[in-house]
Amino acid sequence: MNYTLHQLQVFLMISKTKSVTKAAEELHLSQPAVSIQLKNLQDQFAIPLTEVVGRKLFITDFGKEIAIAAERILSEVYAINHKTAAFKGQLVGQLKISVVSTGKYVIPYFLNDFMSQHDGIELKLDVTNKVKVVESLEQNDVDFSLVSVLPDHLQIEKVELMPNKLFLVGNSLQTFPKKLYDTSVLETLPLIYREQGSGTRHVMEKFVQANMLPIHKKMELTSNEAVKQAVLAGLGYSVMPLIGLKNELSMGDVQIIPVKGFPIQSIWHLIWMKGKNFSPVAKAFLEFIHQEKDRIIQEKFDWCNKY
Structure with missing residues (x-):
């Protein structure tokens, strides 16, 4: 047997992700490189480690046993590396x-x-x-x-x-001349929401419910960056954390709309x-x-x- 630690590492990741492509992404390797390492490991065993059924990769029972052994071996190697570094006075x-x-x-x-x-x-x-x-x-x-x-x-x-300040923001095309708007302004604007489970959405919804506002939800997006791009494109307005708007505010691409009760702070x-x-x-x-x-x-x- 001449299998290497690298081959074991690759196979262990394949067994965890059930995918050569995903294993390559996790290991920051190319897909062909992962496939080659899998083949080189497989060539050393007469029993299949994997099988493909309907274009889907499965780990065989024998492969699962090898994956368990590989994880144990790699853990021991990792521990040896840590102990070596620790004896040198390094935090590892x-x-x-x-x-x-x-x-x-x-x-x-x-x-x-x-x-x-x-x-x-x-x-x-x-x-x-x-x-x-x-x-x-x-x-x-x-x-x-x-x-x-x-x-x-x-x-x-x-x-x-540190504080997390959230403001009502829009792009720079429409003007908001008042120094301070009542919360009712939220009833007139198409609002962009984050997805369910988002902390930003949780804070936003608590504010809406506390003020009993009938809100027009324009759309729902799954990341802060997606919301920001939609706001920049003029698709609507959103309650967003200040922390993610530094560049857009400095460039004048977005504006904070002054509303009573804002910023919401967590x-x-x-x-x-x-x-x-x-x-x-x-x-x-x-x-x-x-x-x-x-x-x-x-x-x-x-x-x-x-x-």
């Missing part, structure tokens, strides 16, 4: 964070210096909607989650990072499950956040205070 391991989609404008600034200081850390960052972020936390798939709406059904601990929190047993990497990151968050906010987000 994985830092796993799930982030709500708008949080992608926030979390990189809290990670940059920490990652620069520790070359041995591998970052796994999942950017998705609020429902999936909370699921990943509940299932213990991540060390931390970044949210602007706290889950009310989990026992969590948290660190408050708080960005870094959260984790109560009683979580932190790895050395996760513990070090939390200590870094406590020590450096005020400096980072001042340096990177001071522009938000203008609005």
Whole structure:
């Protein structure tokens, strides 16, 4: 047997994704490269590892056993690498964070210096909607989650990072001459919503319900970037986090419409499950956040205070 660790890594990812294409994406390899590694591994066994039925890839029972063994082998290799680095005084391991989609404008600034200081850390960052972020936390798939709406059904601990201001915005073509509009202006504008499960939508709907506004929902889109592009194109208006509009506001492509009760404000929190047993990497990151968050906010987000 002459199989390599790389072949085992590739096969393990194929067994997890049930797809050569998806495995290639996860491993940042080309599809042909993954196919070659699978073939080279398969050539060393007389029993098939995979089979294709109706153009769909399946892992055979034998393949599943090999995948289990591969995961165990790779885990041991990973542990050896960590122990070697640890003896050299390096902080090593994985830092796993799930982030709500708008949080992608926030979390990189809290990670940059920490990652620069520790070359041995591998970052796994999942950017998705609020429902999936909370699921990943509940299932213990991540060390931390970044949210602007706290889950009310989990026992969590948290660190408050910074305010999350949401404004009513539109493109720059229509004028809004009043200094302040009543909330009834929302009844006259075609509004663009985020999808169900979005934290931004949750905050927006709470405001609408609290003010008993009959709203004309123009459309529903599945990401903050999609909403922003629709607003820029003049398809409607939306309640959006300020944090994702820095460039558009500075260029004059979007405008904040002054409405009574705005900005709606929530708080960005870094959260984790109560009683979580932190790895050395996760513990070090939390200590870094406590020590450096005020400096980072001042340096990177001071522009938000203008609005």
